[in-house]
Amino acid sequence: MSILARMVRTRTFDPAAALTQAVELFAAKGYSETSMEDIVKATGVSRYGIYGTFGNKRELFELALDRYAESMGKQAFLRLLEPDASLDHIRKIFEMRVDDMCCEGQNKGCLFIHTAMELAPQDDDLRDVLQKFMRRMSKLFSIGLESAKAKGEVRKDLDAAAAGELLTSTMFGLVVLARTGFDRKTLNNIVENTLRAMR
Amino acid sequence: MSILARMVRTRTFDPAAALTQAVELFAAKGYSETSMEDIVKATGVSRYGIYGTFGNKRELFELALDRYAESMGKQAFLRLLEPDASLDHIRKIFEMRVDDMCCEGQNKGCLFIHTAMELAPQDDDLRDVLQKFMRRMSKLFSIGLESAKAKGEVRKDLDAAAAGELLTSTMFGLVVLARTGFDRKTLNNIVENTLRAMR
């Protein structure tokens, strides 16, 4: 017990790891339903540490949003920039998302949707940031679709820009359905039908 | 002497009208961001009247959700049951939705999405109700699509049930995009591309 207490007390905490925890909480429950107390508990970092490092809840949320977008990109979307990107890359992005949403009892939620629904209408800065991320997402989809088109996986007359926006919208629709308890099969079916329409 | 006979003073407000106001607030801001104070102010009914008539916030929200679903049905979806329903009926539903979302400064929001994101994961009853509404929505879309198929507006091999679910998902994706400030043109474009894929 004394060793544990000492370790906790002397831990110089890793802000990046704490931010990761915060992202998870905010993505699952949104801004207002996540209390600073929740974050203190989840990270194991004291109020002192959280406020000293991140400023306040709003600033922490902004960082969390950036981090969320960045990790989504790294994790999946940036592959669409590779010249040999195919429809399968896009399918995989959706499959990962569906797995995230349906797997393991808990629903990971979506920081973008929470931001859009809770904060964007009242907060111009956050809305602009969010819009930038969504445009980027659409753009990456459309770049992937162009590559797929070059491979003949997608019909020649597809408007890739418009289709990219459609896929972005689908991404969010899926999360909403997942949250209300629709199963993986239904969601994957929606993905498959959406992609089929591009061929 | 009956209880009723002793109720000398009758209610001075219209509960249905008050509920309509509450629906509007909840749809715009969600559950936790809408305070009872907001509802008291918007309806012009006293706390006493609100609590006496609707019980508490949670019960009021349940009624609001029912009412929201019902009014969505009446306003647009039930037309899909008519035997001559066409792709145009479906298009019109989406157009109305987009107009609602992009209308002049005010964003009307969506009670379904707020419920899905804020409450459904923690509240089994509400999640079941919501799921029922969404299934109904998908079903109505698919019935409309079958009629459209009979008219030759939709390709013969379309899986109407799956496509109905896809349209439901699209409905929510559009709202999320609208909330982050995408314009009517972009949203209508998504609708058009989604519908084109069914032909």
Place this chain on the structure above:
DNA sequence: TGCGTGCCAGAATACTCATTCTGGATAGAG
């Protein structure tokens, strides 16, 4: 060995909110 800086837990502060309570006002039966 001491000193100071940075960290911790938890108390204190100052809100906001759901819900209940209160005291005066009033509609409608008699």
Place this chain on the structure above:
DNA sequence: CTCTATCCAGAATGAGTATTCTGGCACGCA
């Protein structure tokens, strides 16, 4: 017109929460 159950506005209550403050302890440095 009188009486009283019900109404309303707003105060009171109690819980939750963001943020700041406090007192103390541990580690690195001299």
